[in-house]
Amino acid sequence: MIEIESIGKHYGCRVALENFSLRIESGELFGLVGPNGAGKSTLIKILATLQPPDSGRARVNGKDVTAEPSSVRAVIGYLPDVPGLYQDMRVEEFLEFFADAFHLREPRRRQAVDRALARSGLERRRNDFVEQLSFGMKQRLVLAKTLLHDPPVLLLDEPATGLDPLARIELRELLKELNREGLTIFLSSHILSDLEDICTRVALIADGRNAAGLDGQSVLSLSAPSDSRVACEVEVLGDLQFATRASSGFSGAQLVSTQGQRLRVELPGGSEQGTAWLQHLLSAGVKIVHFDSRGPGLEERYRQAFEKNRPGGEQ
């Protein structure tokens, strides 16, 4: 379990985190999303005991990151945003070194290294130098190193950055598998589709604070389909302005965007509201060539939460 209570962190006069709070339950696969510079990496570094918070407190598995850093390090596996590697070491030597660094003794050390090699698919490359591995393999090696001491909590900062699509899929599958084994995983990522695919919940962060979507929630549940709002999109034939005016006559319809001949709205309620809105447009005489209705995905909810903060975004 990870508990973050009103964490604050400043770099000089720049605010990195301010009054940020979050609670992640044991066994969750939890995502953290936000724009660049929002404070994601700082938050993960604080949880990894690399930086002390200026205010507030954070606990990992009940251990305070400031008061008991060594105890926290024993229960976390940390993957930095730009992980480094000893290029002049062999794959097996690299893992053995970190197994030693986590004070694993024989025979557990040997088992941990073998398991890490098997898990990362690098068994055949165990005697190769790290510099000979591809980027995806290196990322797998770092993740394997992160799992060496069987930590119950994983802190992953942008783990999919730079990976090719196949490597991303493999990473997603590995994270799902680890989560099924009972690991609590907290990861930040810019790749929303990945988070949507694997996370049970996602927290929003902006300017170092808890950010809220339009529904006022700063933590979005992704495991259960939302039945509180539905996003609908139509492609119309003819005058889009006419369709927009017709849509505004439907109770609760909130215009999201217009682009080309497409009109996007968000409606309170479930999918039946989408059907009712479609009928309303048709009865108003709008000619529709395409209709799509779905609950708002992570991308949509992210856009709602953050677009208003971007220069030129909706205010």
Next chain:
Amino acid sequence: MNPMIRKELRQRMRERRSWILPSIYIGVLGAVVAMAYFFTLSESPWQRGGDIQGAQIGVTVFITVVFAQLSLLLLLAPVFSAGSLTIEKEQRTLPMLLTSLLSPAEIWYGKFVSALLFLTLLLVSALPVLSLAFSLGGVGPAEVVRATAMTLLVLASISALGLYFSSIFRRSVHSTAVTYAAVIALTAITFIVFTMIESHWQTKQAQITRPAGVSAPEMPRYYSIPLYLNPFYAVTSALMHTRHKFPDWLICTLVFLFLGLAAAFLAFRNIRRRGESG
């Protein structure tokens, strides 16, 4: 064994310089010994038909090798220590070390021991060259041990200083440059400052008129403070016989111990704080 020591030694011995440097080092020392030997012979009474004392040549060769060895090792010490923490920052492996169960002291100790072990390897590889002086006489094993022990202490302090600068800076080039500046300050500047102080003292004494047969008093020891920081003087003091209750070699030992321990303490603190700078 500390995993950092094993890792550092493994990586160091894989580098090309792991065999190039000792080769150059032994080659240079051998050349210095040969030059010292032939130069002493050419300057000796033997060349003019007189007798030569082998002990004289032995002492000259020994002193020359000790100073040449110290000069070379002072040039090499920053190479092994000043980049050892910055390289972890440059290749972004420091966060992974800091989030392992290795303590800052273990990380520092691993880096320090591996740097010092390589310097010790060079020092030991030169022992046969140094021991050539035995065959010529004038030098005993005690002198060799004392000179080697003081050289090691000086190198340990310089390595600790290099590690301290390595814990401050982000780039190896910066920490190495500052460590070299510190070595120059300890070797050249302390000597220049001492020479100025000594010259001032002698000038002052020359102006004082004394009765016939009364010699000028000995220069107070605190005038020699800059020298106690000088690596060459530290090694020289280890070879000198002195009548003082607190001999210079003891003061030099304490000074270099303090320097090394202070640098180690500050380096621990910086390693612990490393994550804070992002």
